[in-house]
Amino acid sequence: xxxxxxxxxxxxxxxxxxxxxxxxxxxxxxxxxxxxxxxxxxxxxxxxxxxxxxxxxxxxxxxxxxxxxxxxxxxxxxxxxxxxxxxxxxxxxxxxxxxxxxxxxxxxxxxxxxxxxxxxxxxxxxxxxxxxxxxxxxxxxxxxxxxxxxxxxxxxxxxxxxxxxxxxxxxxxxxxxxxxxxxxxxxxxxxxxxxxxxxxxxxxxxxxxxxxxxxxxxxxxxxxxxxxxxxxxxxxxxxxxxxxxxxxxxxxxxxxxxxxxxxxxxxxxxxxxxxxxxxxxxxxxxxxxxxxxxxxxxxxxxxxxxxxxxxxxxxxxxxxxxxxxxxxxxxxxxxxxxxxxxxxxxxxxxxxxxxxxxxxxxxxxxxxxxxxxxxxxxxxxxxxxxxxxxxxxxxxxxxxxxxxxxxxxxxxxxxxxxxxxxxxxxxxxxxxxxxxxxxxxxxxxxxxxxxxxxxxxxxxxxxxxxxxxxxxxxxxxxxxxxxxxxxxxxxxxxxxx
Numbered sequence: 001x002x003x004x005x006x007x008x009x010x011x012x013x014x015x016x017x018x019x020x021x022x023x024x025x026x027x028x029x030x031x032x033x034x035x036x037x038x039x040x041x042x043x044x045x046x047x048x049x050x051x052x053x054x055x056x057x058x059x060x061x062x063x064x065x066x067x068x069x070x071x072x073x074x075x076x077x078x079x080x081x082x083x084x085x086x087x088x089x090x091x092x093x094x095x096x097x098x099x100x101x102x103x104x105x106x107x108x109x110x111x112x113x114x115x116x117x118x119x120x121x122x123x124x125x126x127x128x129x130x131x132x133x134x135x136x137x138x139x140x141x142x143x144x145x146x147x148x149x150x151x152x153x154x155x156x157x158x159x160x161x162x163x164x165x166x167x168x169x170x171x172x173x174x175x176x177x178x179x180x181x182x183x184x185x186x187x188x189x190x191x192x193x194x195x196x197x198x199x200x201x202x203x204x205x206x207x208x209x210x211x212x213x214x215x216x217x218x219x220x221x222x223x224x225x226x227x228x229x230x231x232x233x234x235x236x237x238x239x240x241x242x243x244x245x246x247x248x249x250x251x252x253x254x255x256x257x258x259x260x261x262x263x264x265x266x267x268x269x270x271x272x273x274x275x276x277x278x279x280x281x282x283x284x285x286x287x288x289x290x291x292x293x294x295x296x297x298x299x300x301x302x303x304x305x306x307x308x309x310x311x312x313x314x315x316x317x318x319x320x321x322x323x324x325x326x327x328x329x330x331x332x333x334x335x336x337x338x339x340x341x342x343x344x345x346x347x348x349x350x351x352x353x354x355x356x357x358x359x360x361x362x363x364x365x366x367x368x369x370x371x372x373x374x375x376x377x378x379x380x381x382x383x384x385x386x387x388x389x390x391x392x393x394x395x396x397x398x399x400x401x402x403x404x405x406x407x408x409x410x411x412x413x414x415x416x417x418x419x420x421x422x423x424x425x426x427x428x429x430x431x432x433x434x435x436x437x438x439x440x441x442x443x444x445x446x447x448x449x450x451x452x453x454x455x456x457x458x459x460x461x462x463x464x465x466x467x468x469x470x471x472x473x474x475x476x477x478x479x480x481x482x483x484x485x486x487x488x489x490x491x492x493x494x495x496x497x
Contacts, residue, residue, distance in 0.1 A: 086147025237404020268409035423467030
């Protein structure tokens with residue numbers, strides 16, 4: 001009995017991604033494990049086999065997803081009345097088209113055979129019948145194929161049956177429109193049941209449902225377990241391009257399950273206030289900002305170094321250099337910075353990011369403006385190298401457009417700029433703009449206004465020391481992961497009793 005009492009408490013964390021690209025999840029698992037918990041982090045395997053490794057003292061288990069529900073739903077979208085006249089799946093539509101193609105090729109054989117019997121009336125009549133049947137078959141197949149494709153396209157919009165489910169169902173149509181939830185449940189729930197944790201931690205809105213259900217099932221067997229929901233985003237303010245049902249469905253999932261969690265964590269005060277108000281939470285969510293880890297930033301050795309951003313761009317020490325780090329997409333509005341380059345004749349822009357069509361468009365924009373030689377696209381570096389890599393820049397930039405999620409928290413790149421001690425030029429997002437002004441570390445411009453952006457850059461470069469001076473205080477110490485850990489562990493300890 002004594003040995004059972006001394007067993008480390010087991011926390012199982014669940015995330016729907018591959019783990020290795022999610023710094024917040026990794027930091028959380030590592031910190032909780034360092035505090036003495038036995039931690040298992042469940043994520044998604046890239047292949048078809050289960051994978052296990054460690055992050056610090058935490059054990060990672062990546063389980064394969066069979067993708068059965070997603071594959072089925074992709075090829076078998078919900079069908080309305082008209083859709084039921086079409087093919088029932090993309091596979092059936094492709095099979096019918098391919099079969100007709102083969103039959104048309106065989107019809108040419110029939111024509112050749114008919115030509116061999118010059119006066120064979122029966123053969124000519126047979127060929128006429130086959131030709132007419134082929135034409136009718138073609139019209140029928142094409143009509144049913146178009147009905148299927150129209151039904152499949154309509155299923156991507158919250159209309160008809162989907163709109164009814166999204167609007168009226170407690171789940172917001174999630175099971176109908178978000179089949180990945182079925183695959184997540186199938187993959188992770190058996191592992192959770194096998195591990196029998198003392199605490200279950202759901203990372204983000206797409207795992208909260210499966211974690212709550214798994215927790216309730218464990219409690220039903222007499223095994224006590226606490227449940228934590230970690231809201232990485234404000235889902236009510238997030239849209240997924242191409243999937244208009246995603247936000248209402250996933251917001252409904254959060255609304256259904258959040259009140260069954262024993263504790264809620266999120267990434268900013270603004271989101272904490274919104275979650276408390278939206279869901280009538282009796283206890284305000286614990287705020288754990290996604291700041292970088294000092295210990296991780298200090299790690300590495302001479303064999304694990306990379307050139308700083310200035311050297312990687314081939315620039316000398318006196319060249320003014322704006323830096324951007326992180327994902328790129330139209331809502332990040334980096335074209336605002338590129339458009340400002342002609343009015344900043346000596347300034348270069350380095351973007352540490354991955355290539356994608358949006359980056360290609362930025363390069364075309366730079367060529368059209370005659371500033372291609374001052375735009376530098378640089379590859380990602382390892383997480384613990386980012387701050388040192390960026391520190392050689394002159395100005396860090398955030399150019400994002402207004403959207404609910406961007407308004408509510410400081411992005412990861414912002415914390416990286418802070419730790420690189422960079423003065424900033426940022427768009428007037430609610431949290432980013434307010435923090436920048438309050439700390440006196442940069443200039444704020446109206447989102448999307450390239451002229452105002454350029455004016456902000458000129459102001460910072462003209463008196464850079466003024467904007468760097470606030471870093472001499474405790475600003476950095478207050479904005480590290482280590483400063484967030486006491487809040488995280490405090491919640492864990494309160495729930496564990």
